[in-house]
Amino acid sequence: MLPTDLLSFRYHGETIAPKKLEIDDRNLATAHQLIQCFLEAQGCTQGDLDRQLQDLEGDTPDYRIKRGLAHILKSNLSTFEVVSPLEPQELRQRVFTLAATTVPCKESTVTTLEKLAHQLSQELKREVLPVEIKAGLYSDLNENKILTEFDCPTPEALLHRYNLSQVQGVFYRATAIKITAHRNDPGEYKLLFRYLKLFQLMAYIEGDADYGFTITIDGPTSLFKPSTRYGLALAKMLPALLHVTKWSLEANLQTRDPFSGNWKQGRFSLNSECDLVSHYPPGKTYDSALEESFVDRWNSTKTEWKLEREVDLIPIPGSVMIPDFRLVHPDGRSMLLEIVGYWRPEYLQKKFAQVRKSQCDNLILAVSERLNLEKAGVKVKDVPVPIVWFKDKLLPKQVLSVLE
Known part of the structure; x- marks a missing residue:
């Protein structure tokens, strides 16, 4: 901007x-x-x-x-980086410490840089040249940072x-x-x-x-x-x-x-009729590998239930909840599926609060057994919708057992 x-x-x-x-x-x-x-x-x-x-x-x-x-x-x-054999602050300290033992002059400056270059070559196990030290002394200043990458x-x-x-x-x-x-x-x-x-x-x-x-x-x-x-x-x-x-x-x-x-x-x-162009990437097909693997398994399962992604939104006071999937049966039945696999307490508190506020009677929650709901302050008995528990992966047969 x-x-x-x-x-x-x-x-x-x-x-x-x-x-x-x-x-x-x-x-x-x-x-x-x-x-x-x-x-x-x-x-x-x-x-x-x-x-x-x-x-x-x-x-x-x-x-x-x-x-x-x-x-x-x-x-x-653009990416600008500090290019120096050592962190510039540490490099300045090493140079000034060595320089303090000699009389200031052009010859002693060359000697100091050569001496430190030899020391750093041994410490870093690669050749360090005096010119690198000279360039790195104040390489942390913005004007001395090097343009290393440019996304053209x-x-x-x-x-x-x-x-x-x-x-x-x-x-x-x-x-x-x-x-x-x-x-x-x-x-x-x-x-x-x-x-x-x-x-x-x-x-x-x-x-x-x-x-x-x-x-x-x-x-x-x-x-x-x-x-x-x-x-x-x-x-x-x-x-x-x-x-x-x-x-x-x-x-x-x-x-x-x-x-x-x-x-x-x-x-x-x-x-939306404006001629502006976004540089943000479009949304990912799946939010996680867990969702993607579930879809792959569902597609190979013999069932009349059709799996659709993010086609329903559940309005709640002041916000909205977007379930991960909708499950539709040829006879007209429709269920929503939300996968809860994220562990942060704030997220869990908000997610289960949304479920209670939504008053949605056709929602299923798939919840990872690895989540510490008790520590997050979530009481499972207060959750008003069916819960499918899973470990490392969510299996279609677990969801189908609830649907049937």
Whole structure:
């Protein structure tokens, strides 16, 4: 994402419109030029790269665009590492300790580096050159870190990433966000809800799978004290939302007037018809190897029950529960199956609380015997649905015995 000073917006009354780049020949050429700069800088220091980028910016009026594209390449697609025979702090201590025993001069500096290089070659059992020691002394400074890896994007992908970052910047000062996720594939919902949990966003969810969900998310400026970290977490949610087929979003913002410095209210809206492209990977087919192996065994089992993945959502007050599977019989019977194999006490408490609140009468829980439910404060006798216990693997015949 982009820092605040590299964001560009247009204001139409209270409405904010992020400025985005056209995917045209001119912008593609600029993106290609910056990507080449990073490719050629592999193995060089960050300081050398920064100087090349500064020369590339020059005094052109579009310097902020180039700087924004470079920021994305540097912060999201580049790996800078400390390259030194020892940890720089320890290396400095060794060098200075040796240097203290001699009179400061050019000749003694060479002698000190050669002496320590010989010592380190014996300790590390590889040849250490004096030039490595000299380069490693202050290699922990950002400007001296080495560009060791670069995940090279296409110019078009870089421009899409830049446009997405411009829109993400809107959420840094959001007071509230309301997302309407219309009727979609349940797997898309699950991916979105997973990212809401991952980024620890405070969300209230209403609705059901047949008509869609309304998700209300508190923004950073709605907290007792505005939190930049929370604003960043909120912005990280947007690429996940782009994987949902049909949705709309409205945000209330609190922005500072660039002229008077006073705070003012702003608005922003977006929907699934936007031309933004997500760089997040789509959801995995299975959440775990346990689920995948269960499906493989089920497919080789002779049964009339058909196994479907994540096609139902169970609404509960303020949230939603998405069972792992639905089991459908030709005679019309339908059961839901949720596999509980994760051990963290907080997860177990939340999962079983969801089961109680759902009041779902066609749900089966498959629970690992290795879980310490008692330690997590879960009382099995209070669980209102059938439980299938398993050890290392969940067998179809265990589930079928409950179904029949």
